[in-house]
Amino acid sequence: MSFSAGTRSAFYVLALTATLPMTASTALASGARSDKLVLTGGVNAIEGAGGGGLATWALIGGLGTEDQYGGNAFYTNIAMDDFRLTSSGVLLGIRDRVELSLARQRLDTQDAGSALGIGRGFKISQDIFGIKVRLLGDAVLEQDSWLPQVSAGLQHKRNDQAALLQALGARDDSGTDFYLAASKLYLSSGVLLNATVRLTKANQLGLLGFGGDRNDSYRPQIELSAALLLRRDLALGAEYRSKPDNLSFADEGDWASAFIAWQPNKNIAVTIAYTALGDIATFSKQRGAYISLQLGF
């Protein structure tokens, strides 16, 4: 069963909006405040879930505590040598236990599009619906325990270029990633660490489809992050994310970044990063400036 990209997006927005009256009235009843400390909800990662820039963390996004609801909207732009990747979306954190996220990514092939024979400025988009559940622990408060905060989640991704992806060797135009993440802030040193294991078949996050002629089975990938708190509203960090290599037409490289995240108040956060994104669709050593803006309630 296939719907047009427009219909699919409309469905997702409708589904999320349908839950809003219930959450809004409950949020109003609880005072509609978000009282987590700044930066302790992470920022919106490239797939829309709470975390760093490239990696998804165990933190529940938004600044709502266990009695509250919090959420945000974000826009991220990565300007690479040959491509431009944007991601935007919304996130809802429910009682610091469940996180729902919806994001749309768009890969603009720019001049590379002509070289790839698909046309200059050809755009590939995908929608990502995410759900994350905190299983145990608290990354911030349990300073006397070695136990991290652990969350499990999934990200269902739907790409809008089925025909192109098939031509590239991808096996599917939609897929689901499953992950387990562990995060902990060590206050005595001001360092936050995260490790995530992700079961995925997605090629370049899913932008080049799912599965391929080289491999079409789920393989575990790892995401590692380390951040140093410089001030209560400012963190400096680095991330690494391993990637599958399912398509024979183009190698896929691991991703890495160095970032600064600033959250001056509960309503706004800005992240800038330098990213190294490896080879993408035969264009080698993609590097670029990453900038992300997050507005929250």
Next chain:
Amino acid sequence: MKRLILLLLLAATCVSASADQATFKAFGGRPGLVKIMDDMMLELLKDPRTEPFFAPVDQDHVKAMLVDQLCELLQGDCVYAGLDMRSAHADMGVKREHFNALIESLQLAMERNNVPFRAQNKLLAKLAPMHRDIVEKTDAADETPVEELPSEL
């Protein structure tokens, strides 16, 4: 070999003890803590989330207790003789948002008094686990209304 290990352990304890001494000094010792608690109380009374808890109590008494408690935590030469955290906060209806609000007020007060960020976090690391005794469990059957808080701790 055993003697070497004992010597290394002794050296390690000395290092961590002097690190704690350094943290206590970074707070300005006991007089510094007095100033920080004065500033923190002002913030607590300004914040609508914490004002209901602190307006009806004997603030001077609470501040004096806090100074002793933090001084002891920071390995200063003090003894905290007040109530344990569970008794002191029983039936108050303290939620996570109130606990966080106090942390923010404390952070503001420490910043204003030029406590280095690393030293601030060392103190917060020791305070954070207290949430277990202070924050009401979310499945609590009943809550005591704020008006019925005890007038002194």
